[in-house]
Amino acid sequence: MEKSICSRGVIVTEGDGVENTVCQNKGCAKLDVHNWFNDVPTPPITTDIVEIQFKNTRKAFYRNVNNLPLVDGDIVAVEASPGHDIGTVTLIGWL
16 A cells, blocks of 8 residues: 655655655755765765755754664754754765
């Protein structure tokens, strides 16, 4: 059975226990992201750097120190001063 969820410009389809995320609004957002290294083989050294997009046209890079299995479109909470901030994962790994 396939279930489809569409929110925040992202379509998430679930089928056979696998979740696929597809961004619906590519190119029309002012903070559009394109992963130019998507088709390039991953280097032997992996990196834990993640780009997070927040509201009001702000982006920042963070380290995934807990080795969470993040994918593009995931909503995450990061530490901020004071408190925390909520954003969306836009790029993961070798940027």
